[in-house]
Amino acid sequence: MYYKNLPLADTLLSLKNGSTDLLGFITAACNRIDEVDPVINAFLPEAGRRQRMMQEAMELLERYPDPAVRPPLFGIPVGVKDLFSVRGFPTHAGSKLPAPEFAGNEAWIVSRLREQGAIIAGKTVTSEFAYFEPGPTRNPVNINHTPGGSSSGSAAAVAAGLVPLALGTQTIGSVLRPAAYCGVFGFKPTQGRIPVEGIVPFSPQADHVGFFCHDLEGIWLVCSALVADWNHTESEEKKDLRIGVVTGKYLDQTDKEIRIQFQKIHEGLKEAGFSVSGLLAFEDIDQINSLHRIIIAYDFARVHQTWFSKFESLYSSHSKNLFNEGWAIPDADYQNALNQREVLRKSFQRSMSEFEFDLLISPSTTSFAPYGLASTGSPLMNLPWTFLGVPALSIPVCCSNKGMPFGLQVASAMHTDEHLIANAASIHSALQISTTSKM
DSSP: OOOOOOOHHHHHHHHHHTSSOHHHHHHHHHHHHHHHHHHHOOBOOOTTHHHHHHHHHHHHHHHOOSGGGOOTTTTOEEEEETTBOOTTSOOOTTSSSOGGGGOOSOOHHHHHHHHTTOEEEEEEOOOGGGSSOOOSOOOTTOTTBOOOSSSHHHHHHHHTTSOSEEEEEESSSTTHHHHHHHTSEEEEOSTTSSOOTTBOOSOTTTOEEEEEESOHHHHHHHHHHHOTTOOGGGOSOOTTOEEEEEESTTGGGSOHHHHHHHHHHHHHHHHTTOEEEEEEOOTTHHHHHHHHHHHHHHHHHHHTHHHHHHHGGGSOHHHHHHHHHHHTSOHHHHHHHHHHHHHHHHHHHHHHHHHTOSEEEEESSSSSOOBBSSOOOOOTTTHHHHHHTOOEEEEEEEEOTTSOEEEEEEEOSTTOHHHHHHHHHHHHHHHTOOTGGGO
């Protein structure tokens, strides 16, 4: 087991106030990467990583000698999924295509991280083009299991304690699923609250930026630093929280062991005094899955049109099949899917208001992390929340009898991200179960 808890909030506090020496911390981080990553394979290789990170740390100390004025993410090393353009690093998007094909300005969020005092620890492994072709990354909880995808390297880097924060993207379930499999927190804000500029697109209509860390307080701190309109006044937990438990056909996509764990959590929240009610949602899940597939396949083919014409032989069978499927979708079918999505988004918002639910809970995954690295697992539990564009969070809450993590997925209405994060803390506390204590 290579799992190691490295809470972002505590780490940040000690770095900012100077109780943890930044140069010593970066040295220790590099030592752990050198020791653990040859097994986990979370990061892409980088010659001179240690020297570069130490130089950046020294420059930060020179720029901010006074702890009182240090920026919000001072000294935090960050893993960045290899879809994001990062100054000084090649981008391959997990593929065999030449890096110059993806050259461009640094991703907005990466530049923002630098402005906020973060140090780029390196590029993390992604599935090819953020789709299903697995990379070499292993799950730090048990290296014989997949870490999930497509943000596999980012989730694993945080779970292994290589970095306290890592960036990912989600077009179907690429943040929440690997977060659950690896036993860390994963958050996908409302679509558009973090810009996607400078990221190799999968589907411009469905792409979200997300990230991973070990603590909810860390999630809040990152959002505060990166989301321009983040409302800092909504950090208080609601006293009379109403929780909806998603039931029905959507939940039938999970296996028996996941449903048993989810029922235990449902009962545990009731025992803790929460107002918890079942909600028969997503009875049209087959339609939602189909509409989402049309949108992302069509987009993928148009995004890759030029690259595919030049480098078809370098694409995996997964990506080739998706391209060919998407290219065959008529424009009218695509527009119809977008129109129907808008109808369903409005219907969901009305339902949240009508039933007065603050949060909705469901399993983060259809199963525990599958054995082996041939598959990154199913994203079907995450798909409807991505389709709707609403904020969604995966909370590590327990483990299987074999020690593999279980993630509780918490979602809320669009643009209620602050409300979700603030109130998810009470759910996590009430369950009184941490991933770490079960490992």
